[in-house]
Amino acid sequence: MSVSPELRIAECIPGVHDGLLYPIIRELRTELDQATFEARWLYQSQFFQYRLIAAWIGEQVTAVMGLRPVATLSRGRFLHIDDLVVHPQFRRKGIGRALLHWAEADARQAGIGSVYLDSRADALEFYRQLGYIAHGSVLVRKVLKPAGLDSDA
Numbered sequence: 001m002s003v004s005p006e007l008r009i010a011e012c013i014p015g016v017h018d019g020l021l022y023p024i025i026r027e028l029r030t031e032l033d034q035a036t037f038e039a040r041w042l043y044q045s046q047f048f049q050y051r052l053i054a055a056w057i058g059e060q061v062t063a064v065m066g067l068r069p070v071a072t073l074s075r076g077r078f079l080h081i082d083d084l085v086v087h088p089q090f091r092r093k094g095i096g097r098a099l100l101h102w103a104e105a106d107a108r109q110a111g112i113g114s115v116y117l118d119s120r121a122d123a124l125e126f127y128r129q130l131g132y133i134a135h136g137s138v139l140v141r142k143v144l145k146p147a148g149l150d151s152d153a
């Protein structure tokens with residue numbers, strides 16, 4: 001599990017790297033078409049400091065990580081990793097680990113002392129090996145109807 005000496009990690013730019021990143025993000029976010037991905041990336045980067053970070057070997061994007069700084073009353077300031085996906089051909093080569101180390105160093109540099117992320121059950125062991133622990137929050141969700149479509153009125 002050694003990382004290629006050619007591995008390069010760099011922040012990507014909406015409107016420039018879209019076509020290179022979408023196929024990788026699609027591995028994790030199968031519900032997103034390319035136009036929706038591009039629109040959401042641009043919007044989140046403009047208003048929420050969301051960044052997409054890519055791991056490259058040569059001209060090949062091997063992995064993508066989305067992250068953003070967050071501040072809440074209960075947690076204070078923290079880095080939230082929204083998306084972390086490694087192309088299947090490049091898994092188990094240390095690339096995901098390298099991306100997380102990059103994110104942690106970036107957070108420390110910004111004065112942020114913790115990292116949170118949502119994980120699929122099958123990835124929990126990977127995160128545990130890197131010192132991440134499950135926390136007690138339970139994620140709940142409610143899909144809202146657009147205004148004017150409520151049938152309760």
